[in-house]
Amino acid sequence: MNKHILITGGAGFIGTNLSRKLLADGYRISVLDNLSPQIHGPYPQLDEAMLRDGRIHFIRADVRQSGVLEQALQTVDTVVHLAAETGTAQSMYQIAHYNEVNTQATAQLLDILANKPNTVKKIVLASSRxxxxxxxxACLTHGTVYPGARSAAQLKNHQWDPLCPTCNGPLRAIPTPETARPSPASIYAATKYAQEDLIRIAGDSLGISTAILRFQNVYGAGQSLNNPYTGILSIFSTRIRRGMSLPIFEDGLESRDFVHVNDIVQAIQLAMESDAASGATLNVGAGEPTSVLDIANLLVDALGGTVRPEVTGQYRLGDIRHCYADLSQIKATLNFTPQVSLARGIEEFAAWVSSQPLPEDGLDKANEELKKRKMMS
Ligand SMILES: NC(=O)c1ccc[n+]([C@@H]2O[C@H](COP(=O)([O-])OP(=O)(O)OC[C@H]3O[C@@H](n4cnc5c(N)ncnc54)[C@H](O)[C@@H]3O)[C@@H](O)[C@H]2O)c1
Ligand SMILES: [Zn+2]
Known part of the structure; x- marks a missing residue:
């Protein structure tokens, strides 16, 4: 009998890409997803391909409905837990909501595994960098260091780069290993970290194997084009298509590790299938930094846009300057290597975006909300 996988949040960006791959590989798939309007638009419909594909058992429910979850968990071998609210800035003023969907619902899921009949042997969690x-x-004098969040005063003076916590000297970004001291700077991050602890500790005590994957910035076909609160590439793509200005925060040299969704799917499947993943916490990324200005220019070129990105010197409290993945652990544990180059991934993303209906731009509204709350200057 083929393994049965429950994917919470499986109708989302990563979930649809994962479902497609797992179906092709012969898995039985159940998806539990409430088709949140922020992600799926005001008239949510299942991704058409998934709807046509009668092989997926789709449960339209909120992950907080523990009765539904309890039923869904009865015949499942593996849970891939993706359902979450994902807007970093939005989480700063919807604190209880983020805590309920991301943390409390995960606790309820684990309560079911601890107290109700079920067949679950493995949980894979989508965590975050x-x-x-x-x-x-790296500091020339003090070696590897982990600076804290940049202060409001520092950002106000446009001192974008973090300084050495010991000598205040200049620093150079290096790959971040899993052993880095966690230092969540947003409510979203705090809930993802709480999910990690809950799942690892409960999994240990229940004898359920767990694998925690910390994703960097994921992009690719199927990314929500409606959610103005997350997904820098989808936000930019809408503005490029509309011929609108492309405002870039700070000096544009802040960087992220952009990883293609196919590589995320690869990592999740390896973590599901490999015993070596048991109990592991692993970074998943491309392993390379790309500046926000560079990615914006790449996207303008790929979409044939006419308006170049504009560095505004504006900034958001809580944004980080640099973070990219050290992939040595996941290479050693799961033999994972990213397969999709940034050049190919952006071309493919742009082709997909161009085939989609043109969404409203939500960036100005999202930024207004932040300014009102003094979280952006
Ligand atoms: N995309 C990234 O860059 C990234 C980076 C790091 C971590 N992650 C994590 O990966 C996971 C999946 O992210 P994604 O990019 O596919 O996001 P997404 O928003 O496209 O998908 C999330 C899915 O969860 C569903 N959902 C939201 N609230 C729900 C609820 N209360 N009950 C049931 N379903 C609910 C949504 O309808 C959506 O289909 C999340 O846990 C996220 O924190 C994503
Ligand atoms: Zn130093």
Whole structure:
């Protein structure tokens, strides 16, 4: 009998890409997802391909409905837990909501596994690089250091780069390993870190194997084009298509590790299938930094846009300067290597975006909300 996988949040970006791959590989798939309007638009419909594909058992429910979850867990071998609210800035003023969907619902899921009949042997959690806060840096004198969040005063003076916590000297970003001290700087990050602890500790005590994957910035076909609170590439793509200005925070040299969704799917499947993943916490990324200005220019070129990105010197409190993944652990544990180059991934993303309906731009509204709350200057 083929293994039965429950994917919470499986109708989302990563979930649809994962479902497609697992179906092709012969897995039985159940998806539990409430088709949140922030992600799926005001008239949510299942991704058409998934709808046509009668092989997926789709449960339209909120992950907080523990009765539904209890039923869903009865015949499942593996849970891939993706359901979450994912807007970093939005989490700063919807604190209880983020805590309920991300933390409390995960606790309820584990309560079911601890107290009700079920067949679950493995949980794979989608965690996030956001739990690190700033990434790892090197100081010429003090070696590897982990600077804290940049202060409001520092940002106000446009001192974008973090300084050495010991000597206040200049730093160079280096790959961030899993052993970095976690330092969540947003409520979203705090809930992802809480999910990690809950799942690892409960899994240990229940004898359920767990694998925790810390994703960097994921992009690719199927990314929500509706959610103005997350997904820098989808936000930019809408503005490029509309011929609108492309405002870039700070000096544009802040960087992220952009990893293609196919590589995330690869990592999740390896973690599901490999015993070596048991109990492991692993980074998943491309392993390379790309500045926000560079990625914006790449996307303008790929979409044939006419308006170049504009560095505004504006900034958001809580944003990090640099973080990119050290992939040595996941290479050693799961033999994972990213397969999709940034150049190919952006071309493919742009082609997919161009085939999609043109969404409203939500960036100005999202930024207004932040300014009102004095979280952006
Ligand atoms: N995309 C990234 O860059 C990234 C980076 C790090 C971590 N992650 C994590 O990966 C996971 C999946 O992210 P994604 O990019 O596919 O996001 P997504 O928003 O596209 O998908 C999330 C899915 O969860 C569903 N959902 C939201 N609230 C729910 C609820 N209360 N009950 C049931 N379903 C609910 C949504 O409808 C959506 O289909 C999340 O846990 C996220 O924290 C994503
Ligand atoms: Zn120093």
């Amino acid at each position: 956001s739990i690190y806060g700033e990434g790892a840096y």
